[in-house]
Amino acid sequence: MSNNKLLRFALLAPLLASPLAGAEKADRDQPVYLEADNVMVDDAKQVSVYTGKVVITQGTLMIRGDKVTVWQDNGAFDHGTVLGQPAYFRQKRDNSDEYVQGWAQRIEYSAKENKADLYTQAKVKNGADEVHGNVIHYDANTEYYQVEGGQKDSATPGSGRVRAVIQPKNKDAKPAP
Numbered sequence: 001m002s003n004n005k006l007l008r009f010a011l012l013a014p015l016l017a018s019p020l021a022g023a024e025k026a027d028r029d030q031p032v033y034l035e036a037d038n039v040m041v042d043d044a045k046q047v048s049v050y051t052g053k054v055v056i057t058q059g060t061l062m063i064r065g066d067k068v069t070v071w072q073d074n075g076a077f078d079h080g081t082v083l084g085q086p087a088y089f090r091q092k093r094d095n096s097d098e099y100v101q102g103w104a105q106r107i108e109y110s111a112k113e114n115k116a117d118l119y120t121q122a123k124v125k126n127g128a129d130e131v132h133g134n135v136i137h138y139d140a141n142t143e144y145y146q147v148e149g150g151q152k153d154s155a156t157p158g159s160g161r162v163r164a165v166i167q168p169k170n171k172d173a174k175p176a177p
Contacts, residue, residue: 064088065083066083087103116138134148
């Protein structure tokens with residue numbers, strides 16, 4: 001890994017606290033509430049498609065999108081895709097008052113692999129820190145993030161570059177003498 005890439009990763013790693021691993025653990029034991037204009041369930045293929053102003057909540061976790069497709073494996077959640085203008089998730093971090101939020105045109109989550117991918121105009125915000133890129137990949141098992149810029153000739157505003165805002169860790173600390 002080049003020094004430039006290593007430096008970028010070192011700066012971004014603490015910024016991107018896990019929307020999965022650092023998530024409120026109690027959420028897993030909460031009921032799931034779902035609202036949508038339409039629902040299609042195919043039990044034979046174990047797939048459900050929710051369309052029209054979809055809102056899914058479970059404890060502090062909220063997911064919003066225009067279309068949410070959920071695949072199951074042996075009756076348990078396997079993976080899902082959220083599409084929106086933008087798709088959105090928000091979840092409280094465990095043992096903290098801060099929330100992790102994410103926006104993208106498409107968000108994919110694999111429960112089996114414990115990975116999340118945000119595509120097209122992706123943004124993750126953790127408290128006051130945030131990162132923007134065309135694609136954000138996150139592996140909760142290894143707590144590894146990869147943020148990619150877009151193509152330089154893309155019409156997407158701000159594309160071609162990864163941008164981050166990292167707040168001082170202790171804003172109230174007095175400077176050393």
